[in-house]
Amino acid sequence: MRIGDVDVRGLARLAPMAGATNAPFRLVARECGSGLTTTEEMDAASILHETPHAVSATAYYPAERPVAMQLLGKDAEALAAAAARCEALGADVVDLNMGCPVPKITGKGKGAALMRDVPAAARILRAMRAAARIPLTIKIRGGWDDAHLNAVEVAEMAEAEGVDAITVHPRTRAQQFTGKAPWTIIAEVVDAVRIPVTGNGDVHTMADARRMMAETGCRSVMIGRGALGRPWVFDEGYDALPPISRRAYRARVIARHVDLIQEHCSEKYALIQLKKHLSWYTEGLGHARECRVALFQARSADEVWEIFQRYWARAEREHAPVLEPATA
Numbered sequence: 484m485r486i487g488d489v490d491v492r493g494l495a496r497l498a499p500m501a502g503a504t505n506a507p508f509r510l511v512a513r514e515c516g517s518g519l520t521t522t523e524e525m526d527a528a529s530i531l532h533e534t535p536h537a538v539s540a541t542a543y544y545p546a547e548r549p550v551a552m553q554l555l556g557k558d559a560e561a562l563a564a565a566a567a568r569c570e571a572l573g574a575d576v577v578d579l580n581m582g583c584p585v586p587k588i589t590g591k592g593k594g595a596a597l598m599r600d601v602p603a604a605a606r607i608l609r610a611m612r613a614a615a616r617i618p619l620t621i622k623i624r625g626g627w628d629d630a631h632l633n634a635v636e637v638a639e640m641a642e643a644e645g646v647d648a649i650t651v652h653p654r655t656r657a658q659q660f661t662g663k664a665p666w667t668i669i670a671e672v673v674d675a676v677r678i679p680v681t682g683n684g685d686v687h688t689m690a691d692a693r694r695m696m697a698e699t700g701c702r703s704v705m706i707g708r709g710a711l712g713r714p715w716v717f718d719e720g721y722d723a724l725p726p727i728s729r730r731a732y733r734a735r736v737i738a739r740h741v742d743l744i745q746e747h748c749s750e751k752y753a754l755i756q757l758k759k760h761l762s763w764y765t766e767g768l769g770h771a772r773e774c775r776v777a778l779f780q781a782r783s784a785d786e787v788w789e790i791f792q793r794y795w796a797r798a799e800r801e802h803a804p805v806l807e808p809a810t811a
């Protein structure tokens with residue numbers, strides 16, 4: 484799939500997730516096969532004021548490219564200036580967040596609240612379109628709530644304003660992340676516009692991704708929670724590997740991710756990131772709950788890594804007979 488002149492690559496790509504999809508995790512996902520990745524949401528004002536958080540969130544590895552930067556805001560002028568700033572920072576695509584359901588964001592008229600006032604959203608997109616030459620995309624929800632399911636109306640408006648692609652997470656703002664994502668809304672948006680549509684919501688495997696594409700006609704798929712602790716989900720060949728190779732693959736990816744976190748993040752942030760991501764990596768490992776408790780009590784990056792490796796080695800020992808080749 485292409486977004487403007489950007490080749491998205493890959494069937495599925497990592498969804499933006501605040502606090503998780505920073506440069507190390509995005510690069511690991513990319514190396515596992517994710518297409519175009521997206522930074523976590525960043526307020527337009529933070530970008531323009533170059534706050535430490537915005538500087539860290541917009542940092543990316545050259546090997547990640549193409550990379551999309553996602554903006555949050557409601558002021559057309561600020562969002563337009565921030566879009567131009569993203570372009571200057573090297574973003575390949577700029578994305579407007581129209582789906583964040585968090586009350587402290589929607590309460591300020593940002594995120595999913597933009598879907599409530601379509602003419603105002605059109606003015607914002609027009610200003611952003613005029614300010615940046617790179618492709619412009621939006622990420623929307625099904626609507627504000629069940630009484631206001633206007634994803635199709637918003638998508639049609641966005642296409643008319645020159646938006647290059649749309650991602651649809653079809654839950655409403657009221658649903659937050661609960662219940663099942665109604666994929667039929669993705670199909671309705673696909674039918675309504677000619678620009679490429681990416682589907683998102685409840686995809687945990689490549690088989691789910693293919694099913695979403697077949698059922699909705701979307702051109703690519705974004706995976707969010709299904710990629711936390713499982714970036715290998717983006718590797719189409721992963722499921723066909725024998726268990727012993729899958730385990731070695733996972734070990735390699737986790738070690739790489741740990742190295743990247745330590746290289747990229749400040750000492751304090753690295754500790755938080757290691758605890759978070761290594762906890763997600765314990766999913767499916769023996770004694771996961773016990774391991775997570777120990778991880779969160781650790782005081783240094785070395786200690787966190789040492790604890791994880793100890794539990795990993797223990798799981799390896801306990802599962803060893805299962806992992807022996809059949810001929811052994």
Ligand SMILES: Cc1cc2nc3c(=O)[nH]c(=O)nc-3n(C[C@H](O)[C@H](O)[C@H](O)COP(=O)(O)O)c2cc1C
Pocket residue numbers: 498499500501502522523524553580582583622652660683684685686705706707708709
């Ligand atoms: C912890 C967390 C943080 C998120 N942060 C963002 C964000 O910064 N920008 C955004 O557009 N969506 C964000 N989302 C929504 C995801 O991108 C995605 O739309 C949602 O999780 C549904 O996809 P999934 O079922 O594959 O997880 C976030 C979701 C989670 C769970």
